[in-house]
Amino acid sequence: MNVIWARSAAVLILLAIAAALLAVFVGVTAALALTTGALLALLVFYLYQINRLWKVLDAPAYGEIPSAVGLWGEVYYRLHRLVKRWRMQVLQVEQQHTRFIQAIQASxxxxxxxxxxxxxxxxxxxxxxxxxxxxxxxxxxxxxxxxxxxxxxxxxxxxxxxxxxxxxxxxxxxxxxxxxxxxxxxxxxxxxxxxxITKLENTESMRRDFVANVSHELKTPLTVLTGFLETVRDLPVSDEDRRRYVDMMMTQAMRMQHIVEDLLALAKLESDMQPPSQDPVDIGALVHHLVHDAQGLSQGRHEITADIDRAVGIRGNETELLSALGNLVSNAVRYTPDGGRIGIGLCYRDGHAVFSVSDTGLGIAAEHIPRLTERFYRVDRSRSRDTGGTGLGLAIVKHVLSRHHAELRISSEVGKGSVFRVVFPVDRSIHQPGARHAA
Structure with a gap:
């Protein structure tokens, strides 16, 4: 028997006992009057509480469950506990719904x-x-x-x-x-x-262009090699012509070797996710070495000047920096006509180490500058091959500087020349005042 039946039975039993006692000591009429009055009062009380319950159920609002004594107090207590449990379930569902919406919004x-x-x-x-x-x-x-x-x-x-x-x-x-x-x-x-999928499409397009460019770059020297080999194999040639053919084949073989070496260097840079070291590099001595390399590559065909602040240093990977800066210097020598001027500089400006290479070459049109660091991108394909370029030098420069958080700034004017500046970040730039300049 639940608590409602138990309490209802208890009230009726107590009322019957009171009526019986009253009938024995006072009389039956008084007992009946008392019983009738008590039942009517109980009925009115029940009707009142039912009306209260009806209002609660008709327009429920959390926290407005009434209170009462006795049986109805138990009813309201149970109702309050039920509403509280339902409210907790609703709040949990709302929280789950909110988290679900937030997760989709974060997608x-x-x-x-x-x-x-x-x-x-x-x-x-x-x-x-x-x-x-x-x-x-x-x-x-x-x-x-x-x-x-x-x-x-x-x-x-x-x-x-x-x-x-x-x-x-x-x-x-x-x-x-x-x-x-x-x-x-x-x-x-x-x-x-x-x-x-814009980036995926662009990456796929770059992959297709890369494969096509590699095929095109290797096709020319392979065609030359195949043609000369067939000539030497099938036709009688003099010793002088044979030596000339072998020299030309060697040139093309070396060109393919340079392309493969640059591709491997580029692949190594792209696959290395670790940032370069923070070891100090004597960038002044490195640039001084690049000046000598430029003079050797020029063979006296250009006027080469240098302004090197030996107080400037860089934190990074010396081998990578030598490759990147060396590409900029060799490009200046290759693409500057005989008699032109090439300037190589290293200075410290506003907390940044700055390396620069200027030339009086043919210059680069403005529409080509944003694409110069793309693989195999050439402003003039025939001239690039004549000078021995692989089309990968500036792509290597871009990746090395990106790893060192440095910036490549290019300014050029057609017919007047170009200036390539490398600006290193403050945290990788070193300056030791008092060291001498080298020119």
Missing amino acids: PNGVLMLDDADQIEWCNAVAELHFGLSARRDARQRITHLIRRPEFVQYLMLQRFDEPLQMRDMGEHKQSVLAVQVLPYGDNRKLVLTQD
Whole structure:
């Protein structure tokens, strides 16, 4: 027997005992009057409490459960405990829902929910950006009324959702590429997922260009080698011609070797995720060595000057810095006509170590400058091959400087020459006042 039946029975038993005692000592009439009055009072009390309970159930509000004594106090206590338990469950569901929404909002992909009529129920901020939508403004709007791209409308109509749809020039970024995937769920509802694959597309394009450029760069020397080998094998040639052919084949073989070496150096730089060391490098001595290399490469065909502040030092990898700065110096010698001037400098400016190479060469048009550090990018292909360049030098420079958090600044004017400056960050620049300049 539960507490309600027990307390109700107890009240009736007590009332019967009181009526019996009253009938024995006072009389039956008084006992009946007392019993009738007590039952009527109990009925009125029950009706009053039922009315209170009805108001609570008709317009429930948390924290407004009334209190009472006796049986109804137990009822209200049980009701209060039930409401509290339900409220805790609702709060837990709301928290889970909030965390779920926050997780979807934190996703780098767009999420858009459609009902059975393809109307927007909800979307996250990324989907708003991808499609140019507003979750509040466009709620309950048919998706094809807002996104009217023919390929998207056809994708929804055909319902062939096995493969994602690629959409270009979407949202605020008109150069972007989106992958759109529709996933049906529930009662004919749809989940639309979007992913910005612009970087993947650009990477794939760069990969295709890289393979094509490598093939093209190796094809020319291989063609020359094959032609000369066939000539030497099939035709009678003099010793002088044979030596000349062998020298030309050696030149082409060395060219392929340089390309392979630069490719390996570039691959090593890209695969090395560890930052270069912070060991001090005597950059002054390194630049002085580069000046001698430039003089040897020039063979007196250029006027080479140097202004080196030996008080300047760099924290980094000496081998990588020698490769990067050496590429800039050798490029200046290769692309400067005979009789031109080349200046090599090292100074300390505003807390930064600055290395510079200037020349009076042909100069570079402004539209080519942003692409100079791309692999195999050439302003003049024929001249690059004539000077022995592989097309990878500035790509190596870019990766070395990126690893050292340095900046490459290029200024050039067609017909007047170019200036390449390398500005090292403050935390990698060293300056020891009192050391001498070298010129």
